[in-house]
Amino acid sequence: MSGSSLLPASLILVGAGKMGGAMLEGWLADGLPGERVAVIDPNPAPAMVALCAAHRIALNPAHPSEPEALVLAIKPQGLEAAAEGLAPLAGPATVVVSVLAGKTIANLKDRLPRARAVVRAMPNLPASIRRGATGAAASPETSEDQRRTAHALLASNGLVEWLEDENLIDAVTAVSGSGPAYVFLLAEALAEAGIAAGLPAEVAARLARQTVAGAGELLGRSPEEPGTLRRNVTSPGGTTAAALEVLMAGDGLAPLMRDAVAAAKSRAGELAG
Structure with a gap:
């Protein structure tokens, strides 16, 4: 079954900034017809206005209908203000896919009380060139069909790894979410x-x-x-080996990276809510 056949029959994207816009472009490239999409963004960039017009995407419709999929890509701090207007769109049959950093499934359900199927995802910046890495976790009420739909939406921008424990999202944030900066x-x-x-x-x-x-x-x-690639470019006694002796020492790159990821994971837990 192709990815395009798993994309939803109706979709509302809330937030069309860098990440939301990148996701939308990925869906369109995978064959999602623009007529099946609505975008809600109070201040869309001119490029987004043009993209919506070119693909006949409804931009800020006055009375949007409850969709098969609702994708939240606004800034996390904007959820509280937006929740009242979004709550009627997240019905029991809607799969909600959130890429809001730090917002847990429980937090999303509190603000969208009719929602049952909620997928919390953490993508990263290379999603903007369809080379992203995303970790995702789903609420227990999410059906297999809804999970496949969410997967198709997220996979339009790269690798998707599903987690059985939502608590692991903090570790994903520390590894791949923040990883491009490393x-x-x-x-x-x-x-x-x-x-x-x-x-x-x-x-x-x-x-x-x-x-x-x-x-x-x-x-x-x-x-x-x-590790195999590293060994392939490391000749015994050569220049690369000399450099790696420093990087792989007991106080070298590995412990520094463990400390960095641990710090990012701890901060992600502090910001969750």
Whole structure:
């Protein structure tokens, strides 16, 4: 069964900013007809207005009907103000898919009291180029058909991993949700190290950027595990081995990354509610 055949017969997207807009573009690319979509956003960007017009998507309809799927992509702090207007749209037969950071399934159900099937998802920034990584958890009332619909909606922008325990969303936030920033920091640090080694700043920046981007693309395309790829480019006694002795030392990258992920996970738990 194709992804497009699993997309809902009717869908309302609430919030058409960067993440909501990226998701919408993914659905359209996967074959979802614009006539099946409505977008609610009080301040849509000109590009979103044009996209809706081009695909005959209803933008801020006066009287939207209860949809098969309701996707929440507003800022988390905007949920309280928006909830009263959204509550009539989230009926017992609607699957609610939320990408609101920190908002739990219980929190969403409190604000959308008629909702039964609620999927909480944590995507990341590469979703904007359809290379995202998303962790998702569903309320017990979510049917298999609704779960498949939610999966199709989320998979339009990349990998989806389903979690049996919603509490693991905080760990997903710490690993993949915040993870792109860790990779960007690696590119920054590598460029700075290149400058310290004598390279001109512009050259170091370009080399570091392309190295991180190229290695990421190779990792994405290769069936090999990261450790295997690392060993494949590490000649015994060579330059890479010398660098890895530093990075893989007891106080090297691995413990730093564990501490960083633990800090992000702790903060995600503090922000949940």
